[in-house]
């Protein structure tokens with residue numbers, strides 16, 4: 279049965295909360311609905327930042343309250359949702375070790391809003407031995423069907439971290455062996471943002487203007503690409519700060535050259551990632567904030583030799599795709615359908631997950 283699901287995402291860049299409605303039965307997308315964004319205030323962001331990398335304690339509790347309250351405020355403005363898909367704010371991610379932590383209680387949110395909430399999407403996958411991420415790929419499969427793709431295509435999400443979904447829409451469904459391959463490609467905007475903050479007191483390199491003025495140090499790029507992560511066969515996932523050390527590698531460069539190098543590094547890691555895909559694609563559909571960075575988009579086209587387009591090119595909304603993904607996944611949770619597979623998170627078999635409160 280079709281349901282209007284309201285999905286949310288608050289990404290690793292800690293900018294705010296996205297929310298979007300999708301009409302779906304958890305298999306096909308029937309319609310995309312209203313979407314809204316609520317930025318975190320500077321004070322809220324500090325509370326979240328103070329809890330990054332922690333697993334419990336007062337800082338995590340405070341971050342959970344901020345996350346729930348911000349979501350409750352945003353979601354209260356929507357009408358007609360049958361079900362909410364609440365991702366929560368990722369504070370720590372260590373699938374091979376301590377697990378994965380998305381702050382915020384779906385139980386409290388369900389109480390505040392009076393609508394059932396699907397949440398805790400990643401824990402079960404990690405418990406079964408998967409990476410717990412990325413989870414958007416099953417939705418990407420449905421989105422490719424919605425855009426009537428007939429050939430293999432790749433979605434690239436450029437948030438704080440980069441992640442790539444290769445898919446073949448000719449398979450019967452996303453859980454079919456061979457339909458998908460997905461993995462985190464490497465650091466994306468996080469190091470560029472960190473550089474801009476540290477050197478210039480700015481939050482990001484708007485439109486890639488600074489990177490466009492610099493020269494890329496290929497030696498730095500070669501050095502980073504030699505790390506084991508890039509040769510490792512997917513699935514694989516990253517924590518936001520796993521590649522924080524790359525900042526130290528551009529210390530000797532001018533602001534513009536450092537920025538150009540970290541931006542080219544994103545493109546180079548994506549190109550390295552593309553070598554793992556089962557079949558070539560002609561087109562890379564880019565979602566997430568990085569698609570606004572024109573310099574990065576040019577570098578991606580150069581280094582992958584593919585046609586690189588924002589997802590708007592096929593009628594999707596690159597600011598809301600992840601929120602829509604968790605709307606779609608919420609209905610899959612409600613139906614007990616798989617959220618992940620061996621080729622998306624490395625879980626041993628296609629596996630349901632998440633829980634429902636309210």
Ligand SMILES: Nc1ncnc2c1ncn2[C@@H]1O[C@H](COP(=O)(O)OP(=O)(O)OP(=O)(O)O)[C@@H](O)[C@H]1O
Nearest residue numbers: 289290291437438439467482484485566567568570
């Ligand atoms: N106009 C722009 N010019 C340059 N970069 C931009 C622009 N808009 C957004 N970005 C980059 O995109 C980032 C935000 O991307 P996005 O919202 O997709 O991240 P996220 O969802 O928080 O991360 P993740 O997907 O890793 O969880 C910003 O921090 C910035 O680096």
Ligand SMILES: CC(=O)N[C@H]1[C@@H]2OC[C@@H](O2)[C@@H](O)[C@@H]1O[C@H](C)C(=O)O
Nearest residue numbers: 368371411412413414415439441600
């Ligand atoms: C643990 C976690 O929250 N991971 C996020 C993060 O942001 C991008 C990348 O790292 C991806 O693995 C994932 O998010 C997307 C929405 C996903 O699960 O598909």
